[in-house]
Amino acid sequence: MKTKRRGTYAKKVLPLLSLLLAAVLFHWKFLFEGNNLAVNLDAINQFAFFFPHLVESYADGSFFWSWSYGLGGDLLGEFAYYYTTSPLFYGVVLAEMLFDFDWSILKTIDFKMHLSVLKSFLAMLGMYGLVRYEKFEPWKALASALAYGSSIIFFAHAALIDYMTEAFLYVPLTIFGLLYYQRTGKSRFFILGIFLSVASNFYLGFISSIFYGLAAIVLTPLKEKSVFKTYAPLLLHYAIGLGLAFAGFLPGVLSVYYSDRLAIKPEIPLFFGADWVASLPEQVWGNIGDLGFLFITAIAGLMIFLPADAKTKRKSILALLLFICYFVPYMYSVFNGFSHIQYRWFYILNFAVAFALPNWLTAAMRVPKRLLAFVLIAVGLSLWALYTKEERLGSAADLYNIAAMGFGISSLLLFYAMGKAKRNAWLAGLFVLALGANAIANVVGYTEEKIINRFGAGNLIDEYFNQPSLDHAEEQKIFSALVPEQNEFYRTYYGTKDRLNHAMLYGYYGTSAYNSVLKKNLHSFVKKDYNVRQTNPLRNGVVVSTYSLFDGRWALETGLGVKYQVLPKDEKAPFGYEKVEETETYSVYENPSAVGIDMWYTETISETEWRQLNVAERDALFLNTLVVADRYVLARTENWKEQLPERIKVDLANADYHNASMAEGLLTVQSGGKVRIPIEGKEEPGEYMVYFDITPVQDQSMKLNVNGKEVLKRETSYIYSYPNEGYLFRLDGQTDEIVIEISPGTYKISGLKVYWNSYEQFRAQAKQREVYSMENLHVKGNGVSGDLSVREQGILFLSIPYSEQWKLKVNGEEAELLEVQSAFSGILLKPGEYRIELSYITPGFYPGLIVTVLSAFAALLLHLYGRRKNS
Structure with a gap:
């Protein structure tokens, strides 16, 4: 048996x-x-x-x-x-x-x-x-x-x-x-x-x-x-x-x-x-x-x-x-x-x-x-x-x-x-x-x-993962010290852009992402509204599903709360930053002008007017003037026009063409082709913003390099290609020549504009934005809270990507959260003392949960009906 x-x-x-x-x-x-x-x-x-x-x-x-x-x-x-x-x-x-x-x-x-x-x-x-x-x-x-x-x-x-x-x-x-x-x-x-x-x-x-x-x-x-x-x-x-x-x-x-x-x-x-x-x-x-x-x-x-x-x-x-x-x-x-x-x-x-x-x-x-x-x-x-x-x-x-x-x-x-x-x-x-x-x-x-x-x-042996941007020993030590406590908020810029989701490994607050379902308003903010030059760690060009910030653009990185930058040791220190740590591979810099999670604005511009500005002009306003829906403009003034950047005169007709030629708006480039455009360097600290539109006549990929800064744009038929035609490059203020290198082909090129931004002006604006800021801050997961006291009417900008799912309470009562700067959150306030609380729940979770509960009830009824029928 x-x-x-x-x-x-x-x-x-x-x-x-x-x-x-x-x-x-x-x-x-x-x-x-x-x-x-x-x-x-x-x-x-x-x-x-x-x-x-x-x-x-x-x-x-x-x-x-x-x-x-x-x-x-x-x-x-x-x-x-x-x-x-x-x-x-x-x-x-x-x-x-x-x-x-x-x-x-x-x-x-x-x-x-x-x-x-x-x-x-x-x-x-x-x-x-x-x-x-x-x-x-x-x-x-x-x-x-x-x-x-x-x-x-x-x-x-x-x-x-x-x-x-x-x-x-x-x-x-x-x-x-x-x-x-x-x-x-x-x-x-x-x-x-x-x-x-x-x-x-x-x-x-x-x-x-x-x-x-x-x-x-x-x-x-x-x-x-x-x-x-x-x-x-x-x-x-x-x-x-x-x-x-x-x-x-x-x-x-x-x-x-x-x-x-x-x-x-x-x-x-x-x-x-x-x-x-x-x-x-x-x-x-x-x-x-x-x-x-x-x-x-x-x-x-x-x-x-x-x-x-x-x-x-x-x-x-x-x-x-x-x-x-x-x-x-x-x-x-x-x-x-x-x-x-x-x-x-x-x-x-x-x-x-x-x-x-x-x-x-x-x-x-x-x-x-x-x-x-x-x-x-x-x-x-x-x-x-x-x-x-x-x-x-x-x-x-x-x-x-x-x-x-x-x-x-x-x-x-x-x-x-x-x-x-x-x-x-x-x-x-x-x-x-x-x-x-x-x-x-x-x-x-x-x-x-x-x-x-x-x-x-077969190339990914265990030792491969010890390199920077992966399981790198130095990075583990550096970034573990750069994770904000619950009573503070700041972001850290990681200068080696090989892995856009690097912050998820170490828990710090980063500035880049790679995900197939990125939120549309934030994605557009980076690539369209402010046209930030995208790094190319995937080697497939400017594509959907990724964004990276900030290409050294001081106003954007400061306004969005960057306090630290971790850069390769041989890289130049960013303006105004102070070195606080150095390792064998990296230097860590701190921004004394960091603004944290919030900024206070009294100057606004309607979204309609803002959309008529080019991306370099938008960038210059970021630390001074808040973009709001037309009905929320605080005062119908045009003070923002005084903050627009200085326009630098340049002309493609005066450029020097090497293995390239320009005729009737078409730029023809052979192998090794370059376009050199002289500009007058500035002595004071600042940055140039160089913008132009360029598209290939034929549907082909394009490798674009401006003063060593590269962009790869894939052909429009490539299913992941992002459809931008204009490009903005930030160059150091000491630059005396714009050098444009393009892969061989024939291109439509137009709209060349060069602007100058003063860093001292930006730094003064950042200080003005901190005149009021939240105290007793608490940031954890899907909740943000703090206390604020203001003596004038204005809008509190929050470095929180906007979503209707963020629920706002001011002094215990529900209030309206505004979408400002095209993708972030803002609160319209009058003079007073405020307790501000925000909480976030994923879109569709509660309605979906209700359907789940009702379906479970239906399944139970079906089961009981079957048992009764069988008995």
Whole structure:
């Protein structure tokens, strides 16, 4: 009896251990060969900085706002696309609360690697459980799980965009819920699957929801020949699942709505090109694309010639429909929210094929003669593909290709042998081993060829992360001392702009950000309203999703609360700053004119008038005159005109052209072309503002360099390109020549203007702005408070990015918060004593929470109704 129990226990545990082993071996290159599962793109520039900051913020109770994200920004909504609504993320937050991890960029990447192993295992476990629920033998369930878990796109995402692998976990659960509902009439698991799919990521929830709708239509037989009776209950259950996720779903969707993602119309071809077609064998069954099917899935081709039961037909239709989508470029756009082509939807295609695989295997074993013919044809075609790879693709088959194909052919031959043998338990074991080897060879080959070699993960050895802007020892010491206490507010400018989210790692208040859903008003403030020259750490030009400040523009950096600058030691000290620390690599400078979180203004300019000024003139007014909506102008004066910068006369006609020529407003530039424009240097401290409009006649990228300050502008057809045509460069006051260097091409150039700003005037204005400022300041997360006493009417400028979600109370009563300076917050006040309190809640959180609560109530009623009906 005990032996029988042990045998039963072993049969249950062995498949699970096999799947765990497969998940580990899929990550061989990272677990055992010292490579890091990340590439030096968004995986490091965004996610490796996001993740630890979000985990620590949530563990600390800061759910809605962070001052270390850019100039300050939303955590729940603007990071819902990444992590902040993910169930796995909250599991990590709980672990952080219990164990208080010591995070770094390298430790974050290492943590995500182990989390990837767990997700890989759970995805295969879910698939295995789903197939076993359908009463298929364990070896078929293992085949299905391996086919799903070895999806190449899983490992591409694990290295490039790790949060997208979580979608793999919830598709098997949701389809199990659908089958369970069909069998029992109980919808709890279907609702749970919908909730998890949508809650984990609203973008992937959209893709998964399309698939769930298609699966429900294809897999669900009609009840009493009634479409309404069949699908209306499923639609209701879907709505409940969606509603349960609404507390996270709605903030995520609204964050996209309020963001500055530009609507560049994508150009979608009708068909893919000849090169794509030539590489199809390797894309579908190899590792050069994002599918990487096991070779055994080719058995689907036999289904066309076989009679099949209703379930097999339904599953085959579902897989076929998605496989047809694979050949239609427009469907890639549909799954990407009707935007440009993306491959992120492949996980549902992988699932559909893996889900149908047990049925295909069962049907094929019933026709051994046809199976033999198919196996021989498949083997012949696979050998042809292997032999002709170099001719078709320009690269010969490597050992991983040969191994994957060899094990794939072996699995086909073993499968045929199983159909002939009467007792095939040991053949089934060999078959599963061949499948596993096929999967491992494919995945490991992909990780080496693409992730490690092509994408450069092999260069990211542990020592790489000790460099500046990552886990740099000096920076840890410097920036840990520059985190403001709760009773103070200041920002720190980090002069090495390699990582725009650097402040999120160390917790100081920074001046740059990189996020796909940046708030529109703040993004426009930087790139359009004040046209701040953008650094180019991503090497892809002026693009959406990033902003960096301040290009040394004294008025902006002082007005927005910069107190410290951390600069490379050999870099020139900024005007008026005092050196307070020096290390081997950096110098730390303090700004005696720092204004903190607030400034007091009595001079205003209407937004209508302000919009008519050019960006250099706007910059000159920043510390003197507040931009407000027309109805809030304090006095209809034009005092602001006296503060406009001095105009310096320059003329392109008097410029010196080297390997360049100017005719009829067109500048033609050859290699090494330069335009030199003389100006008279100033003796007093100050800065020049040089502005001009320039666009290529042809749609091409443009590299622009003015006195050593570079801007890269990509072609307008580049989907992430930001559509600016004018550029502002700040130059030192001692400059006696403007040198413009441009990459070869023909350009329309116009509107050259040069202005002069006096630093002494700026410094005097900064002092005037501090005539009244808040006392008893308290800044923590999404709350700001302080006391203020004023003796004149004016507007208190707050260095808080404006949002309607900031709720203001003045002396305990709700008051109106103004949007000033085009993107920041202001409070209109008369003479008096004030207690000022502000609090922030993510847009859509409370309405979403109400829907979530109502949906939970609906789910409870549905459950009680089902119990009463059954009883």
